[in-house]
Amino acid sequence: MIERKELTCIKCPRGCGILVETEQGRIVSISGNQCKNGKEYAKKEATNPTRVLTTTVKVLFGTEKVAAVKSKGEIPKEKLLPAMEQIKEVQVEAPVILGEIILEDLCGTGIPLVAAACVARKRLP
Amino acid sequence: MLQYDLVIIGGGPAGLSAADSAREMGIKSILILERDNKLGGILNQCIHTGFGLHTFKEELTGPEYAARYIDKIQEKEIEYKVSAMVINITRDKQVTVMEKGAGLITIQAKAIILAMGCRERPRGALNIPGYRPAGIYSAGTAQYFVNIEGVMPGKEIVILGSGDIGLIMARRLTLEGADVKCVAEIMPKSGGLRRNIVQCLEDFDIPLKLSHTVTYIHGKERIEGVTLSKVDENLEPVSGTEEFIPCDTLLLSVGLIPENELSKKLGLSMDERTKGPVVTKEMETMLSGVFACGNVVHVHDLADNVSKEAKKAGISAARYILEEKI
Incomplete structure (x- = not known):
């Protein structure tokens, strides 16, 4: 029994429609993608869908109240909400440097959470 | 000089x-x-x-x-x-x-x-009847609240308009723990990028109601809900299709x-x-x-x-x- 799954690629704004055919959980064909990123996406999406998580963390003593952060790589889709629970507890002290590791391991994925923006330390008046 | x-x-x-x-x-x-x-x-x-x-x-x-x-x-x-x-x-x-x-x-x-x-196009450009309660924001303003000020605009959200900022805010607010009831789009097709419909709405099972619009805003001090109606091919609300959706926040992503x-x-x-x-x-x-x-x-x-x-x-x-x- 061949199962057909229609996907929309999220790798770029083109948003190609991709058809993935699987047989007993194994991919037998991928079509409709216009580049190799699409093929990679379809492979993952059909077996283990992943996403980059972007959010913010609270900043102490900063010129901004929060700092943008992101998972340094994709994490399984079902880990997005649990990861948000973990991140909710995090506070970082300014200065925050773009690229700096905020959390070593997001929800046991092995993927770190890194700063996606700089926040300077507030000067005392 | x-x-x-x-x-x-x-x-x-x-x-x-x-x-x-x-x-x-x-x-x-x-x-x-x-x-x-x-x-x-x-x-x-x-x-x-x-x-x-x-x-x-x-x-x-x-x-x-x-x-x-x-x-x-x-x-x-x-x-x-x-x-x-x-x-x-x-x-x-x-x-x-x-x-x-x-x-x-x-x-x-x-x-x-x-x-x-x-x-962003403001509410005034839309002519939705109702009072002027608190809790109605453009999607970009809500984005500023959450991502810059670190505060949430509300807990139960309806988004009118499926522009990219609206779609992105549907996901953002869901991640932050809000209940995004739906995204309503007056046109039969979303104006947002296809990839955003997938990763912002479908990933979180947020309904996209095409050919729907808000026809009444309920609440006097704070928004208490909206009436959502189906529209016909001339974009006119179809009588009898009204549905009340309770919410404390309405976001507009209308261009x-x-x-x-x-x-x-x-x-x-x-x-x-x-x-x-x-x-x-x-x-x-x-x-x-x-x-x-x-x-x-x-x-x-x-x-x-x-x-x-x-x-x-x-x-x-x-x-x-x-x-x-x-």
């Missing part, structure tokens, strides 16, 4: 890219004027990914994309003023600026690049309009379709030496395309200044 060869109005993706390319062309005297307290423009609050695929061949968040350009500006020692709002431009290229701490200043430019970006108060004051010819100034393919407006680029010209889907267009404007403005010198 201060004098610069090139004055760029706006320090977002358009202004930064224009400044960078004008400097590459050899223009030394450049000043960027930004009304916010930092460079980067709207990119600072666009913390999602999807930026830079064309420009840098990698997927970046908004703040990261801005940082790449701000680094260039700083490396090349291009001058800029923040907390500096331009309030007038004259046809002989005098720019009046209100700068925090300095007050009112006038700058004489040889060439000007307009890079003011766009603003963007180029921000052209300055352009109009300057008397530039405007294009009725784009709502931006008429420009040549070199991005020069109908007033010689005044150029425009980015969302102030027409609303772009992608910041990368804004940067590309702004690069062209920067080169053209540089040529204009260099030719004048000869």
Whole structure:
């Protein structure tokens, strides 16, 4: 029994429609993608869908109240909400440097959470 | 009076890219004027990914994309003023600026690049009946609350309009623990990118109600809910299809309009379709030496395309200044 799954690629704004055919959980064909990123996406999406998580963390003593952060790589889709629970507890002290590791391991994925923006330390008046 | 060869109005993706390319062309005297307290423009609050695929061949968040350009500006020692709002431009290229701490200043430019970006269509443009309760925001304002101020606009959310910012906020608010009831779109098709429907709505099982619109806003002090109705092919609400959806927040994501108060004051010819100034393919407006680029010209889907267009404007403005010198 061949199962057909229609996907929309999220790798770029083109948003190609991709058809993935699987047989007993194994991919037998991928079509409709216009580049190799699409093929990679379809492979993952059909077996283990992943996403980059972007959010913010609270900043102490900063010129901004929060700092943008992101998972340094994709994490399984079902880990997005649990990861948000973990991140909710995090506070970082300014200065925050773009690229700096905020959390070593997001929800046991092995993927770190890194700063996606700089926040300077507030000067005392 | 201060004098610069090139004055760029706006320090977002358009202004930064224009400044960078004008400097590459050899223009030394450049000043960027930004009304916010930092460079980067709207990119600072666009913390999602999807930026830079064309420009840098990698997927970046908004703040990261801005940082790449701000680094260039700083490396090349291009001058800029923040907390500096331009309030007038004259046809002989005098720019009046209100700068925090300095007050009112006038700058004489040889060439000007307009890079003011766009603003969101407000509720007033929609004519939805009801009182004026608290809890109704444009999607971009909600984005500012969450991503810059670190506060939530509400807990139970309805989003009207399926523009990209609305879709992105549906996901953002869901991640932060809000209950996003639905995204209603009056048209039979979403105006947002297909990828955003997938990763922002479908990933979180948020219903997209096509051919639906809000026909009444309930609540007097704070919004208590909306009436959602189906619309026919003429976009008229179909009687009998009304559905009450309780919510404490309504977000509007109903389109963007180029921000052209300055352009109009300057008397530039405007294009009725784009709502931006008429420009040549070199991005020069109908007033010689005044150029425009980015969302102030027409609303772009992608910041990368804004940067590309702004690069062209920067080169053209540089040529204009260099030719004048000869």
